[in-house]
Amino acid sequence: MLRMGKMTDYATVVLAALADDPARQCAAADLAERTHLTQPTVSKVLKGLQRAGMVHSARGTRGGYRLARRPDEITAAEILDVFEGPIAITECSAAASQCGIEKRCRVGTAWQRINQAIRRELEDVTLHELLAPEPPTLRGGSLATRIRIVAARL
Amino acid sequence: MLRMGKMTDYATVVLAALADDPARQCAAADLAERTHLTQPTVSKVLKGLQRAGMVHSARGTRGGYRLARRPDEITAAEILDVFEGPIAITECSAAASQCGIEKRCRVGTAWQRINQAIRRELEDVTLHELLAPEPPTLRGGSLATRIRIVAARL
DNA sequence: GCAATCAGGACTAAACTAGTCCTAGTTCGG
DNA sequence: CCGAACTAGGACTAGTTTAGTCCTGATTGC
Numbered sequence: 223m224l225r226m227g228k229m230t231d232y233a234t235v236v237l238a239a240l241a242d243d244p245a246r247q248c249a250a251a252d253l254a255e256r257t258h259l260t261q262p263t264v265s266k267v268l269k270g271l272q273r274a275g276m277v278h279s280a281r282g283t284r285g286g287y288r289l290a291r292r293p294d295e296i297t298a299a300e301i302l303d304v305f306e307g308p309i310a311i312t313e314c315s316a317a318a319s320q321c322g323i324e325k326r327c328r329v330g331t332a333w334q335r336i337n338q339a340i341r342r343e344l345e346d347v348t349l350h351e352l353l354a355p356e357p358p359t360l361r362g363g364s365l366a367t368r369i370r371i372v373a374a375r376l
Numbered sequence: 377m378l379r380m381g382k383m384t385d386y387a388t389v390v391l392a393a394l395a396d397d398p399a400r401q402c403a404a405a406d407l408a409e410r411t412h413l414t415q416p417t418v419s420k421v422l423k424g425l426q427r428a429g430m431v432h433s434a435r436g437t438r439g440g441y442r443l444a445r446r447p448d449e450i451t452a453a454e455i456l457d458v459f460e461g462p463i464a465i466t467e468c469s470a471a472a473s474q475c476g477i478e479k480r481c482r483v484g485t486a487w488q489r490i491n492q493a494i495r496r497e498l499e500d501v502t503l504h505e506l507l508a509p510e511p512p513t514l515r516g517g518s519l520a521t522r523i524r525i526v527a528a529r530l
Numbered sequence: 531g532c533a534a535t536c537a538g539g540a541c542t543a544a545a546c547t548a549g550t551c552c553t554a555g556t557t558c559g560g
Numbered sequence: 561c562c563g564a565a566c567t568a569g570g571a572c573t574a575g576t577t578t579a580g581t582c583c584t585g586a587t588t589g590c
Contacts, residue, residue, distance in 0.1 A: 224378045224379070224380065224456070224460065224491075224494065225378070225379055225460070226378065226487075227577095227578070227579085228578080228579065229578080229579075231487075234487070249534085249535065249536090250535080250536075251534095251535085260580080260581090262580065262581055262582075263579080263580065263581090265536080265537095266579090266580080266581090268536085269536080269537065269538075272536085272537085273537095279535095279536060279537085280535085280536080280587095280588080281534090281535055281536045281537085281586075281587040281588055282534070282535060282536085282587055282588025282589055283533065283534045283535070283588060283589040283590070284534085284535085284588080284589065284590095285534075285535045285536060285587080285588070285589090286535075286536085287536090298490065302378070306378065306379075332501075332505070332506040332507070333380075333385075333388075333506075336452065336497070336498065336501060337378075339497060340378065340494055340497070343490070343493060343494070344490065347486075347490060351486070352486040352487075353486070381546095381547070381548085382547075382548065383547080383548075403565085403566065403567090404566080404567075405565095405566090414549080414550090416549065416550055416551075417548080417549065417550090419567080419568095420548090420549075420550090422567085423567080423568065423569075426567085426568085427568095433566095433567060433568085434556090434557080434566085434567080435555075435556040435557055435558095435565090435566055435567045435568085436556055436557025436558050436564095436565070436566055436567085437556095437557060437558040437559070437564065437565045437566065438557080438558065438559095438565080438566085439556080439557070439558090439565075439566045439567060440566075440567085441567085
């Protein structure tokens, strides 16, 4: 119902592969093999992540990529930002809109609120949690408390 | 960061116009004028909404559209479903994916969880609330309690 | 110097979206 | 029963976006 580009999807997969051993320097070709994605695609994703400062890169024979931060310091929101941009859920929710009718803008602010709520939630989910093998993190109360949409602001 | 098509945006605007007087039968041309959208576009939106059962239509001279339910019985999630379809945040989160690598699927389920959380939230916001003139509903505790992401399930 | 590797960007093909328009069917009023 | 006012459905087009590939240049290690 809400869409996310494939690039973002790939990004999480690649980051996941990097997170397996955060210290190790991984070449794009290596990551491509491990993720079952094509090499050019992986490279493209990594370039984007590098520009966004989410991975560090090294050139040369023994070069490659590694995470710039620990997996629990990278949020889902950040990953989305890299390839989706700061695009809001509706156009109108970005800047002050020029639309004439005031009803429209009433609706606009409502979407903005929803948008912010979603964003806050995404900011509270880390790469580390995304990788949780299965429901251990789910059953526990930790995530439950973390995923508390800041309802007060809403 | 997450995108929603314009059609969905239009849909909320049109529904908002209809919600102004739920009993009244409104012609597409009338709604077009009130929403400042073009008539063909409004028609297209209304046809979609009609097929989805969100509005009732009547043909003929005094025909037009009206809401099928009360504004507080229509959720944001429903509105999204009409034009965005049941498309999930990632492709993989729809059905059992055929992707080989298991890491990928671990990530996939994580997105699914986020997706469901978002969906639950949207299901708890009604058209009536979307139309709230301004923050009266926001300050009060009502929405705050309503917008409680079902953290337990997460 | 050579091989491995990243950086950046150009380019293409495909998919999707928005928007328009046309034709057919339905209802009301005279 | 005829004509006007509507909706229903779908075909069609133009524009935008996305995914994916490829090429050329820069950097590093051996």
